[in-house]
Amino acid sequence: MVAPHSLxxxxxKTRDIKxxxxxxxxxxxxxxxxxxxxxxxxxxxLYLDNIDEFVNDHDKIVTYKWxxxxxxxxxxxxxxxxxxxxxxxxxxxxxQLHATYLVSGKFVDKGxxxxxxxxxxxxxLEDLKAKMSLIVSVHVYSVQKALLKDSGPLxxxxxxxxxxxxxxxxxxxxxxxxxxVPMSTQxxxxxxxxxxxxxxxxPAAKRSGESKPAPKPxxxxxxxIMGMFxxxxxxxxxxxxxxxxxxxxxxxPMAVATKSKPAAKANPAMNFFGNQTSKKPDxxxxxxxxxxxxxxxxxxxxxxxxxxxxxxxxxxSSPPEEKQxxxxxxxEEESPKDAxxxxxxxxxxxxxxxxxxxxxxxxxxxxxxxxxxxxxxEDVIPDSPQQKETREPSPRPxxxxxxxxxxxxxxxxxxxRKRRRVLKARTFVDDEGCIVTEKGYESESxxxxxxxxxxxxxxxxxxxxxxxxxGSREDEKKKSQKKTSANASKGxxxxxxxxxxxxx
Amino acid sequence: xxxxxRQDLNFGQVIADILCEFLEVAxxxxxxxxxxxxxxxxxxxxxxxxxxxxxxxxxxxxxxxDTLHCVKxxxxxxxxxxxVVVIMDKEHHPVERFVFEISQPxxxxxxxxxxxxxxxxxxxxxxxKISVCDAILNNNPPGxxxxxxxxxxxxxxxxxxxxxxxxxFPWIVADEQEVHMQEPRLIPLKTMTSDIVxxxxxxxxRAQKT
Numbered sequence: 001m002v003a004p005h006s007l008x009x010x011x012x013k014t015r016d017i018k019x020x021x022x023x024x025x026x027x028x029x030x031x032x033x034x035x036x037x038x039x040x041x042x043x044x045x046l047y048l049d050n051i052d053e054f055v056n057d058h059d060k061i062v063t064y065k066w067x068x069x070x071x072x073x074x075x076x077x078x079x080x081x082x083x084x085x086x087x088x089x090x091x092x093x094x095x096q097l098h099a100t101y102l103v104s105g106k107f108v109d110k111g112x113x114x115x116x117x118x119x120x121x122x123x124x125l126e127d128l129k130a131k132m133s134l135i136v137s138v139h140v141y142s143v144q145k146a147l148l149k150d151s152g153p154l155x156x157x158x159x160x161x162x163x164x165x166x167x168x169x170x171x172x173x174x175x176x177x178x179x180x181v182p183m184s185t186q187x188x189x190x191x192x193x194x195x196x197x198x199x200x201x202x203p204a205a206k207r208s209g210e211s212k213p214a215p216k217p218x219x220x221x222x223x224x225i226m227g228m229f230x231x232x233x234x235x236x237x238x239x240x241x242x243x244x245x246x247x248x249x250x251x252x253p254m255a256v257a258t259k260s261k262p263a264a265k266a267n268p269a270m271n272f273f274g275n276q277t278s279k280k281p282d283x284x285x286x287x288x289x290x291x292x293x294x295x296x297x298x299x300x301x302x303x304x305x306x307x308x309x310x311x312x313x314x315x316x317s318s319p320p321e322e323k324q325x326x327x328x329x330x331x332e333e334e335s336p337k338d339a340x341x342x343x344x345x346x347x348x349x350x351x352x353x354x355x356x357x358x359x360x361x362x363x364x365x366x367x368x369x370x371x372x373x374x375x376x377x378e379d380v381i382p383d384s385p386q387q388k389e390t391r392e393p394s395p396r397p398x399x400x401x402x403x404x405x406x407x408x409x410x411x412x413x414x415x416x417r418k419r420r421r422v423l424k425a426r427t428f429v430d431d432e433g434c435i436v437t438e439k440g441y442e443s444e445s446x447x448x449x450x451x452x453x454x455x456x457x458x459x460x461x462x463x464x465x466x467x468x469x470x471g472s473r474e475d476e477k478k479k480s481q482k483k484t485s486a487n488a489s490k491g492x493x494x495x496x497x498x499x500x501x502x503x504x
Numbered sequence: 505x506x507x508x509x510r511q512d513l514n515f516g517q518v519i520a521d522i523l524c525e526f527l528e529v530a531x532x533x534x535x536x537x538x539x540x541x542x543x544x545x546x547x548x549x550x551x552x553x554x555x556x557x558x559x560x561x562x563x564x565x566x567x568x569x570d571t572l573h574c575v576k577x578x579x580x581x582x583x584x585x586x587x588v589v590v591i592m593d594k595e596h597h598p599v600e601r602f603v604f605e606i607s608q609p610x611x612x613x614x615x616x617x618x619x620x621x622x623x624x625x626x627x628x629x630x631x632x633k634i635s636v637c638d639a640i641l642n643n644n645p646p647g648x649x650x651x652x653x654x655x656x657x658x659x660x661x662x663x664x665x666x667x668x669x670x671x672x673f674p675w676i677v678a679d680e681q682e683v684h685m686q687e688p689r690l691i692p693l694k695t696m697t698s699d700i701v702x703x704x705x706x707x708x709x710r711a712q713k714t
Binding site for chain 1: 536
């Protein structure tokens with residue numbers, strides 16, 4: 001028989017843990033009361049059909065948080081609905097349903113007492129309950145048709161639902177924090193400036209001092225949420241079962257996390273993006289503005305400072321997730337409010353999502369740029385003559401060719417000219433609108449007296465404007481100092497050779 | 505924001521990259537969920553902001569990567585119609601086929617801003633669906649193996665045979681035995697439509713698996 005659902009905060013044991021709990025308007029429950037079927041009579045019975053549809057027809061995993069956001073009910077109501085549904089279905093002996101449970105209570109791990117919150121499969125439920133010294137709360141976490149092998153999908157289910165309801169994901173949660181108020185824009189700007197002065201050795205020191213918070217049921221209060229996210233992040237697979245989440249707060253970990261997710265992520269996320277140039281800041285800024293409506297107090301911002309630099313560090317060097325959580329978790333210890341840890345988890349999420357997207361973008365950009373030089377190199381050879389003629393009729397007359405004539409003249413020492421070949425990369429936008437980067441040898445010639453060398457070189461000669469020897473020979477024959485634009489028209493392939501005859 | 509059109513060389517490559525990354529994750533996840541390999545070799549990693557199971561076995565990873573490396577040029581040119589992950593029993597008869605039908609719209613012009621997050625969301629939904637598919641599929645017999653088939657146009661097939669994209673990794677025309685499945689049951693899993701690609705995932709399952 002499944003353990004009865006208990007409402008958090010309605011028993012004396014849990015009251016001291018919670019800061020403040022909203023009670024359901026309906027009858028409150030004690031932990032030992034049987035399943036409250038009559039409690040739900042007031043509510044519309046259609047929800048049973050809804051859940052049935054989700055689970056059986058759509059093959060969805062229905063978590064209580066997802067249900068609460070989808071149906072627009074309080075999380076406690078959602079939990080009760082799930083329990084009721086499960087009970088109902090089991091009695092009817094319909095196709096096999098699986099459920100996971102969230103168990104919260106006191107646990108002694110290797111002599112260390114602590115508060116643990118775990119999500120377990122139904123078959124492991126009784127085992128876990130036996131191990132715990134005191135059970136504070138047990139409730140249904142999710143209902144699904146498939147037997148889940150690991151907890152990954154549970155996180156995925158909530159991810160999109162929460163993302164869609166970013167501003168109001170704590171609307172239905174049972175935990176409130178009076179100190180969590182939206183930051184005004186001035187405070188926001190203030191805190192933006194602060195993290196930039198955050199010292200970098202600080203997270204490093206914290207990192208070394210902390211081990212992985214995830215498996216430890218520690219007594220440290222604020223590590224809970226981060227530990228929870230630690231398990232969902234790409235940590236190494238620790239246990240075959242579900243995770244153990246150390247937390248001292250009550251049994252509404254998800255609610256807490258979601259509630260404060262909008263809280264105070266403005267600051268670290270903003271700072272985070274201050275350090276990089278990417279398109280994603282637009283998106284992040286929008287999210288921050290949305291989130292600024294529900295942000296933590298100013299103290300939260302200060303405490304979030306080390307996490308933001310942790311976030312920076314993480315993004316810059318992309319170390320394993322544990323480190324960032326360790327740093328963040330360590331930072332959390334300083335702040336008494338649990339709102340902040342959620343801001344960090346949200347930061348990390350945003351950071352993750354944006355860094356992921358950024359990496360995708362950067363990869364995209366890198367991929368875009370890389371093939372271009374290869375392809376356009378081939379294009380250089382056949383196209384350059386035509387392109388020169390079609391595209392740059394005007395620069396051609398401008399392009400001054402300092403041909404061999406100059407070199408000849410320099411020999412007798414009339415002008416001191418130096419020519420050298422320089423490998424340069426030129427980036428420009430060609431007529432298709434693609435950014436093309438080309439490397440080529442350019443013969444750079446300068447002398448103290450003349451500038452036209454530079455002016456001519458600056459003319460938009462995309463390709464190595466090498467001239468065939470014939471052109472230069474003509475110049476030689478002419479023995480004139482004047483440049484011939486004819487040279488420009490003859491593009492040639494051999495940059496290395498022709499660069500010598502390059503017009504400048 | 506620059507608008508990419510299909511004529512851009514970059515566009516096809518970008519799509520192919522995105523799809524191949526997704527296919528790699530999907531194949532690993534299918535191997536995990538269908539228990540083709542023991543779950544000990546899998547490790548949780550993150551993709552599209554959700555945890556996924558990827559294998560750590562180097563040879564398996566290399567095989568999958570080589571496979572997708574060869575498939576990528578086909579996707580770039582929009583030659584690949586279907587990519588199929590076939591799970592076969594000991595006698596090399598297919599037991600399950602996970603079919604990814606991919607189609608790319610021919611004329612396309614999109615801005616890359618809206619693209620990423622939306623596509624990410626859709627791909628995330630695919631991954632979630634694969635994770636729970638064992639609710640609707642029967643269990644596989646033990647000792648299964650897997651292979652990847654690609655359905656392409658005729659000319660592309662010949663090209664692939666001629667040119668070895670990766671050394672010592674030849675592609676051959678699949679046997680009829682591997683392609684044809686007896687009494688298949690079709691179970692659709694997920695469909696996605698976006699500006700850049702339309703993808704459909706369904707499973708063909710043999711009615712009797714043992």
